[in-house]
Amino acid sequence: MxxxxxxxxxxxxxxxxxxxxxxxxxxxxxxxxxxxxxxxxxxxxxxxxxxxxxxxxxxxxxxxxxxxxxxxxxxxxxxxxxxxxxxxxxxxxxxxSKFAPDKEISLDDFLPADESAVSMDLPRWASQPLDQVLDEELGGVIRQALMELPEKYRLVIVLRDVEGFNTQEAAEILDLTPTNIKVRLHRARLFLREALKTYYESD
Missing domain, CATH: 1.10.1740.10 (RNA polymerase sigma factor, region 2, helix turn helix motif)
Structure with a gap:
């Protein structure tokens, strides 16, 4: 021993x-x-x-x-x-898994046509780390929105905003370029913003 x-x-x-x-x-x-x-x-x-x-x-x-x-x-x-x-x-x-969806959604069906024109003013929950928000009042809503993301976008936002990896580390983990990570993260965050628009606009 x-x-x-x-x-x-x-x-x-x-x-x-x-x-x-x-x-x-x-x-x-x-x-x-x-x-x-x-x-x-x-x-x-x-x-x-x-x-x-x-x-x-x-x-x-x-x-x-x-x-x-x-x-x-x-x-x-x-x-x-x-x-x-x-x-x-x-x-x-x-x-x-038997729980896997039959097919994934396309973000293009949900995001604004001109992403660059969307205001990036963040809702109040976005100033907090996502892992903290998941445990608070918006937790269930955000978890559902995360699960509606295609996995390639969900992976990036979970690695960056929940697990705390930086862009270079996420790129290494997913075997992508840092630019691809930034693009996917931007689109994933936009999707979450759109999905939660009703909540934070009435806040």
């Missing part, structure tokens, strides 16, 4: 923990799981909107992490790499 004094401290970086695991400390993999299982579950829930699918996604993610951890490149942030694995697992799970 490993000496407890050899166990990485709680404040050790993800990279140090991964190095320890890859050096033979397989007993520490559970610590990696406990660091991220809750946030990954919430990510899966926001993408799939189904607790069972979210749980399966978390399990699939950690199975893939265990399988591919030896190939982790330490110049990459582990959290970014983890969410790339999770995104792949989430999309695969969502497409197999």
């Amino acid at each position: 490993p000496n407890p004094s050899e166990r990485p401290k709680n404040d050790d970086s993800d990279a140090e923990l991964v190095r320890a695991i890859n050096s033979g400390r397989q007993d520490l993999f559970y610590e990696l799981v406990t660091r991220y299982e809750k946030t990954l579950y919430n990510f899966g829930l926001r993408m799939c909107d189904n607790p069972s699918d979210a749980e399966d996604m978390v399990q699939d993610t950690f199975l893939n992490v265990l399988k591919y951890l030896k190939g982790f490149r330490y110049e990459t942030k582990f959290r970014n790499w983890l969410y790339r694995v999770a995104t792949s697992a989430c999309l695969k799970k969502k497409r197999r």
Whole structure:
């Protein structure tokens, strides 16, 4: 049994923990799981909107992490790499799920014809982090609006506005250019603004 004094401290970086695991400390993999299982579950829930699918996604993610951890490149942030694995697992799970919609909507059917002409004055909820708003009075309305977004837009707004990744990190996770991330984020935010117009205009 490993000496407890050899166990990485709680404040050790993800990279140090991964190095320890890859050096033979397989007993520490559970610590990696406990660091991220809750946030990954919430990510899966926001993408799939189904607790069972979210749980399966978390399990699939950690199975893939265990399988591919030896190939982790330490110049990459582990959290970014983890969410790339999770995104792949989430999309695969969502497409197999019985809860998946028959087809996705097109944002073009809901956004104004001239996006540049839309006032970008933000409603009062938009000054708060989206993850906080989701737990407040608008939570159910915003969650429903998020689920109506096509997954490529929902992924971007969840990664940027809920999970807190910056543009470059989101681009790395989704294998897109930063410009594509900015465009998708802009359109996703516009959609949410339009979807919630009735609420904030009467506020």
